[in-house]
Amino acid sequence: MSVLWYAPHRAVGDALMKSILASGNGRSFETAFVVISVDEEYAVPKHYRLSPGKQDLVSAGGHHYDVLGAQTDAHEDATVYFNIEKVVAIEDAHLSRR
Numbered sequence: 001m002s003v004l005w006y007a008p009h010r011a012v013g014d015a016l017m018k019s020i021l022a023s024g025n026g027r028s029f030e031t032a033f034v035v036i037s038v039d040e041e042y043a044v045p046k047h048y049r050l051s052p053g054k055q056d057l058v059s060a061g062g063h064h065y066d067v068l069g070a071q072t073d074a075h076e077d078a079t080v081y082f083n084i085e086k087v088v089a090i091e092d093a094h095l096s097r098r
Helices: 003-022 038-047 086-096
Strands: 051-060 063-071 077-083
Touching: 003 038, 038 051, 038 063, 038 077, 063 086
Parallel strands: none
Antiparallel strands: 051 063, 063 077
């Protein structure tokens, strides 16, 4: 793979991750990371070197969240919260077109 091809894509990926991480800290419903795709949900644990586990869809306070169980390298349990309102809206829009 050419470095010239890879560098711009890496910059876009880095900017996307920076945007997600700036949206919250993922430690609660109130501070959930805001994502627009399931791929983004799995990129965050990878960024923090967490192994993803069980994923639960939860409705709280009139919003939709994915709550992802994970483990650290030291096998400590972690929970990461994602606000998936935009994911749900995108899926609803696609379904309504059918």
